[in-house]
Amino acid sequence: MGVLYFFQQLINGLSYGSILALLAIGYTMIYGILGLINFAHGEIFMIGAFCSYLLIMNAAASFWTGLIGAIGGAVLAGLLIEKLVYGPCLKKSPEVLTVFIASFGASLGLRNIFVMIFGDGRRAFPTPEFLEGIIVTKSGLFLNVKDLWILAITGILLISVTLFIKYTKVGTAMRAIAYDPNAAMLVGVNSATLVLLAFIIGSGLAGISAVSYGISFGIVNPSMGYIIGLNGFIAAVLGGIGNIPGAAIAGYIIGLGEVLFVAFLPPAWSAIRPLFVWALLFLILFIKPSGLFRPNIKIE
Amino acid sequence: MLKLNHIIAGYGKAEVLHDINLEVKEGEVVALVGPNGAGKTTTIRCITGELSVTKGTILYKGKDITSLPPYKIVPLGIGCSPEGRNIFGNLSVYENLKMGGYLLKEKALYQEQLEWVYQLFPKLWDRRDQLAESLSGGEQQMLAIGRAVMTRPQLLLLDEPSLGLAPVVVDQIYEKIEEISQQGSSILLVEQNVRLALEISSRAYVMESGQIHLSGDSASLAKDSYVEETYLGVR
Numbered sequence: 001m002g003v004l005y006f007f008q009q010l011i012n013g014l015s016y017g018s019i020l021a022l023l024a025i026g027y028t029m030i031y032g033i034l035g036l037i038n039f040a041h042g043e044i045f046m047i048g049a050f051c052s053y054l055l056i057m058n059a060a061a062s063f064w065t066g067l068i069g070a071i072g073g074a075v076l077a078g079l080l081i082e083k084l085v086y087g088p089c090l091k092k093s094p095e096v097l098t099v100f101i102a103s104f105g106a107s108l109g110l111r112n113i114f115v116m117i118f119g120d121g122r123r124a125f126p127t128p129e130f131l132e133g134i135i136v137t138k139s140g141l142f143l144n145v146k147d148l149w150i151l152a153i154t155g156i157l158l159i160s161v162t163l164f165i166k167y168t169k170v171g172t173a174m175r176a177i178a179y180d181p182n183a184a185m186l187v188g189v190n191s192a193t194l195v196l197l198a199f200i201i202g203s204g205l206a207g208i209s210a211v212s213y214g215i216s217f218g219i220v221n222p223s224m225g226y227i228i229g230l231n232g233f234i235a236a237v238l239g240g241i242g243n244i245p246g247a248a249i250a251g252y253i254i255g256l257g258e259v260l261f262v263a264f265l266p267p268a269w270s271a272i273r274p275l276f277v278w279a280l281l282f283l284i285l286f287i288k289p290s291g292l293f294r295p296n297i298k299i300e
Numbered sequence: 301m302l303k304l305n306h307i308i309a310g311y312g313k314a315e316v317l318h319d320i321n322l323e324v325k326e327g328e329v330v331a332l333v334g335p336n337g338a339g340k341t342t343t344i345r346c347i348t349g350e351l352s353v354t355k356g357t358i359l360y361k362g363k364d365i366t367s368l369p370p371y372k373i374v375p376l377g378i379g380c381s382p383e384g385r386n387i388f389g390n391l392s393v394y395e396n397l398k399m400g401g402y403l404l405k406e407k408a409l410y411q412e413q414l415e416w417v418y419q420l421f422p423k424l425w426d427r428r429d430q431l432a433e434s435l436s437g438g439e440q441q442m443l444a445i446g447r448a449v450m451t452r453p454q455l456l457l458l459d460e461p462s463l464g465l466a467p468v469v470v471d472q473i474y475e476k477i478e479e480i481s482q483q484g485s486s487i488l489l490v491e492q493n494v495r496l497a498l499e500i501s502s503r504a505y506v507m508e509s510g511q512i513h514l515s516g517d518s519a520s521l522a523k524d525s526y527v528e529e530t531y532l533g534v535r
Contacts, residue, residue: 169402176388176399183386186348187447188374188403296390 007141009263010256015147015216017255018154022209023232024239024247025161026078026202032178032242032296033191033198034090036099040081040106041206042229046114048074048207049125049220056126063128071207078203081106082195107229114222122221125214150212157205158248165244174198178242178296227274231258234281242296250292254280301326301486302347302455307356309346315354316342318510324455329477329487331497331518333531334507340490341383343507344459347488348380349373360455375403379453383460383490385444389433393424396432396443400450410450417446420476438469442476449480456485462493474500494531498522506531 023045030038038044051073052066061069089102131146165171174194177184181191213228214220235254239246254277261276262269284291307320316339324330332340345351347358352367359365365373379400388396397417404410418425421442427435432443441461448456458477462470470493478500481487491497498504498518506514506527514521521527 169398172391172395172398173402176391176395179388179390180386182350183382183388184399185350185370186374186380186382186386187399188371188451189399190369190371294390298389 004140005263009259011141011143011147012263013256013259014252015144015150015212015255016259017252018150019209019212019216019228019251020232020235020255021158021248021251022154022205022212023228024235024251025158025244026206027233027236028239028242028244028247028296029174029198029202031236033174033195034086035297036086036090036096037103037233038081038086038202039100039103039229039233040085040110041202041232042225043107043110043114044074044077044081044203044225045206045210045213045229045232046111046220046222046225047077048203049210049214049224050114050118050222051207052211052214053123053125053220063126063131066126067208067211070211071204074203074207074210075200077110078199078206079196082199111222111226118222120222122219125218125220127215127218131215146215150216153208154212157208158245161201161205162245162248170194170197175242175296179298231277234277237281238284238291240291240293240295243291243293244296246291246293246295253292301328301361302488303359304343304347305357305359307343307346307353307358309342309351309353309356311351316510317346317353320356320507320510320512322505322512324486324488327481327484327486328503329481329489329501331501331504332488332490332507333492333494333497333504334513336492337509338507339510340507341459342510344380344382344457344488344490347373347457348378371403374451377451377454378457379448379451379455379485380457381441381444381448381459381461383463385440387432387435387440387443387447389431391432392429393432393435393443394428396447397424397450400447404451413450413452416452417450420449420479421446438465438473441465441469441473445473445476445480449485452483453485456480456487457490458487459490460492461489462491462496470496494527495522498527 026041027038048070052070055061055069056063056066085102085106086099089099131149133145135143135145137143165174173184173189177189177191177194185191231254235250236247239250257280258273258276262273302324304320304322307317308315310316320343332343334340342351346353349368349370357364357366360376388399397414401410401413423439424442424446427439435443445461461473474496489497489501498521501518504518504521505512
């Protein structure tokens with residue numbers, strides 16, 4: 001277990017972290033604007049993966065069309081959930097608990113609809129040839145081409161989202177509304193538009209994340225969004241809720257941590273891999289409940 | 301300019317405002333004074349569109365704006381600095397002002413307004429990159445007013461600008477309010493500090509338990525025996 005092995009695992013961790021980082025942004029963005037945890041976000045991710053899977057397998061679409069399909073499908077799912085579940089729910093009874101349960105309901109409902117239609121078996125995700133290669137560096141490091149693609153695309157997306165949130169007027173308004181929706185209203189922000197925008201961005205990123213997952217793990221199935229969705233949510237909490245770069249960094253911390261946890265502990269321990277994430281969440285809630293970075297909400 | 305006709309409004313089943321009639325004319329500073337819980341802030345919230353009115357109409361420049369959402373009211377030229385200031389603590393001072401100009405489409409106008417606000421409150425310029433949360437109470441109030449005037453509103457609603465501030469700071473804020481008024485904004489000022497409000501305003505309404513109890517020239521109201529006894533502490 002030398003330096004090489006460490007670097008090898010580091011790249012695996014970064015690749016997995018990329019998937020979580022993109023997911024975590026959706027959780028944190030929607031929490032910032034609506035003040036609710038969208039537990040159906042994992043299912044939006046799953047729907048994205050299924051859209052690209054079905055397009056590529058059944059409609060002979062190219063990988064790129066499949067990717068666009070994943071984004072489109074995830075965005076559509078996100079908007080529908082907002083329109084059919086959260087919108088009416090927040091209008092009728094804006095209590096935290098009601099929305100919380102509705103969110104779980106949407107998650108369970110969607111997952112089981114997909115189980116009914118497709119069965120819960122795992123299906124092989126069609127990874128295109130150009131992503132299958134392995135590059136061997138001079139030092140003997142094995143680099144999966146797909147990992148490099150995932151890292152590059154995620155990197156570009158994360159930088160774009162961060163710049164958007166930090167410097168544009170709409171991005172600033174999204175942060176403002178997270179802190180004080182009423183004051184944002186008073187300067188003329190139409191929150192309904194921004195809610196839709198948050199669902200579009202968050203779900204779109206989940207769709208891309210889902211394709212990364214597909215090519216990375218090689219499978220899709222209706223429950224694929226469950227555990228990874230929880231991990232994304234934990235990343236959002238760890239990064240300081242509402243803090244978008246924070247959520248992304250926390251996604252990488254969890255991804256790296258989980259992979260290194262498995263890589264450096266006895267193989268028998270790998271079964272308790274999920275424990276790492278939960279132990280981490282427990283620690284954060286215990287030591288620094290507001291997360292590693294500054295939350296982007298008003299703390300009374 | 302602004303006219304409230306027989307406004308009835310409240311929260312849920314609790315009626316807070318019972319038949320409010322109020323007017324602000326072009327160029328005026330009008331004060332709305334009264335004790336805590338009289339319905340002053342509720343009146344403001346009806347004008348900004350935060351709260352929909354149960355009955356009655358609100359006219360702005362002859363146009364019916366009753367129960368329009370805030371994002372449709374702001375572009376008409378109505379700005380508001382809310383009670384408790386409500387600045388965006390997670391944003392920098394500059395970003396707060398940027399949010400104030402959220403609806404300004406023209407870049408040149410936005411720049412001009414930004415410079416004007418920084419001139420009005422030089423302290424905001426000094427602290428432009430600081431988080432708004434880190435400002436003192438007085439500076440936060442300046443920021444809230446600065447944010448509200450970013451669109452150079454023709455009608456400015458100020459809710460309790462003196463609340464919780466030291467007298468020296470209150471004087472500074474009130475100087476700026478006069479300056480904003482001289483620049484051409486009409487102002488509706490909600491204030492618990494009745495003496496101060498009657499000094500700066502030309503007309504005033506005294507509100508008690510959701511009704512306009514008295515109204516008239518600020519100068520004559522200041523001499524009114526009821527106002528003197530109840531609000532100015534003269535015996």
